Amino acid sequence: MNATTQPAIAVSRARRRLPAELNILLVLVGISLTFEILGWILQGQSFLANPQRLSIMILQVSVIGIIAIGVTQVIISGGIDLSSGSIVGATAMIAMSLAQVGTFDRAVYPGLTDLPVVVPVAVGLLVGLVCGAINGLFIAYTRIPPFIATLGMMVAARGFAKWYTKGQPISFPTDSFAALGKGLAPVFIFLVVAAILHVVLRYTRYGKFTYAIGANPQAARVSGINVERHTVKIYAVAGVLSGLAGIVVAARGLTAQAGMGTMYELDAIAMAVIGGVSLSGGRGSVIGTMIGMVIFGVIISGFTFLRLDAYYQEMLKGAIIVAAVVADVYRQRKRVKKS
């Protein structure tokens, strides 16, 4: 049926925009080419045409990349997660303590050695899930800022990791557990996680709700979304992914230490932000974060390649993170002015 006999009203066709990821990809290309040119000038060799360097770089960033994927959906929902690095530490300890070989006579649980790999993995993921769900419950139902809730978890989970073996490292995992960190396994795990979360964020209601809550929580609520329940889910998923990262870190290092994952949360947030995930919520994507992660890796391995002092590297890393946020704020302001 037709609502009206009048001519079409003065609501015109709005233009479609290019995907935001394109800009970030251009930044990546630009940075890579800069290092390539500097490489030929300063080192007399190619930066990119070096498979070994590239695989080291990808390995370096993919563990934190797993966390960054979880953090991406948290930031899209308008939140933040500072606890992921500590959750890595806690799950690494717990998972490793259940993955030790029986031939090692000072195992944490002498009666629980040589367990099938599924046990430490399941327990590790569960620990991450619980930590994340606690974050979410506090944020959703007590309305404390995500910054504070996850800061508390950051301190508490790290404390737990240290208490677990009174500071002693845990070593000697079974071969099947160690396989999770062997060679390019972490990269494959990362890619699977990224693919799943990409589909989830784009093609499921879970994803749409996440964007909706980040864009306008009030609007999400009046659209009938249970904002509280969904917030808990978002943080729980982030916790699970931090737990997975903890398992991979421990497997890769063949040992678990309470200090593992320190500062990972900030690197993960940086990857997301560099990848165009807006700290004000509602915008960002897994693809963007993946590009952000590669930019992050290229910068670090590029600096190393140019033999830049490690201290300078950290200072520059800080500057790059701030620059990414400034770019986001600037984009936002421009948008507001236009409308």
Place this chain on the structure above:
Amino acid sequence: MVSPTTAAAIKRVLEATETDGLLAIEGIRKEFPGVVALDDVRLRVRPGTVHALMGENGAGKSTLMKIIAGIYQPDAGEIRLRGVPVTLKSPLDALEQGIAMIHQELALMNWMTVAENIWIRREPRNRLGLIDHAKMVEMTESLFSRLNIVLDPRAQVSDLTVAQKQMVEIARAVSYESNILIMDEPTSALTDREVEHLFAIIRDLRARGIGIVYITHKMNELFEIADEFTVFRDGKYVGTHASKDVTRDDIIRMMVGREITDMFPKIDCPIGDVILEVKNLTLPGVFHDISFSIRRGEILGLAGLVGSKRSNVAEALFGVRPAASGEILIDGRPVTIDSPGAAMAHGLAFLTEDRKETGCFLALDCLENIQSALITRSHVKAGFIDQATVTKLAEDMAAKLRIKTPNLHEIVENLSGGNQQKLLIARWLLTRPRILILDEPTRGIDVGAKAEIHRLITGLAAEGVAVLMISSELPEVLGMSDRIMVMHEGHVSGFLDRSEASQVRIMDLAAR
């Protein structure tokens, strides 16, 4: 073949609908801290009608609608849908019961597409359980073509104009295929042509038996689109009538029939020379050609409904958001006011509308709140505050205004609304303003504190301060002002002298 019991049930529902209508509301009460927003209100909406809800600012229209949409829960009362009592605990409850709402504040998700905004929570899914974007765009297109809206479903909402966003909201509300559609001032962002289009949509929905609750304060809209209307006043039910049975004046009388009691009568005091003159002040899209003048010792009341942009004029005068063109003269000399600091340098002071948002530093103590404006301009030597003098001034002012607090180190959050307001007035009086702009000086405070603030304002005028007082409470405007300026949608719609002003005349100018 319908069984006898089913037939009886259908008959019962039909009868209930007959007497009860689609939506019946009885005895609803809602309190917020310190305010009774709704007291024993009722409303009855019949299917296939447009029912307008009228009332002044603060009459409780939006509160009731939020209750019906499940956003607020009532403290008492009953809501019946087709004769069946329901409780609406959340927006989702309301949506599932067939109640959809178009919100006054735009409730869209920026950065998401038009289609995503419309079908959120109801996205079409394919066999794998994944969202089918192509189908969603198709559904949006067919919805739009039905409503005669031309808009790309894939456009990002953040790129749309306000009017386009409004049309998306309307389309979304229609898409719920609900029985009851609530529209809270849906035309506030639309041009005449778009309003016509909206009305065409409304007429079509009405013809399909949907009950529409239409909140507005625009008289012409009421007569054009509404079959019936209900008037609220101060959170209370006033009456329900068919719109063809009444005149514009009848409605205005129902809306404003408030008693003028407990108001502090204005003392006549000598009125001096013109101190502030404003010529053709314009901020495109907000207000246009605002011209007026105020004399020493004069109180100019500024009345108007929501959307009349009264507060924007005040903000422009004080340099918060300066006008784009026009002239401001103080003592006959043109001045440039591009920031609050510049305004203060010219002797202006501005008590903002929302004391919690833009007035008090809630977490700081009284002394810090009172001195904050003063120390931006004086009493600072070599970077240090002359605290002894400032404290003395603040104490004297607090005593003069009779601010009730154990001492000036009390945190402002713990004070009552009336005392917070007095504290803010004290802040500005310390700067010795010559022109005082007051935006809703007595909103949300109790009667006793109101009277004290009224006395204070009159006293200031007697001392020669020029006062511009914005107020939504007509008795306050009438009781306090020497002259009244009335605004309507960003324009001055008229001036009234104290002698000729009445509630009906103000509303007449305010609600064209």
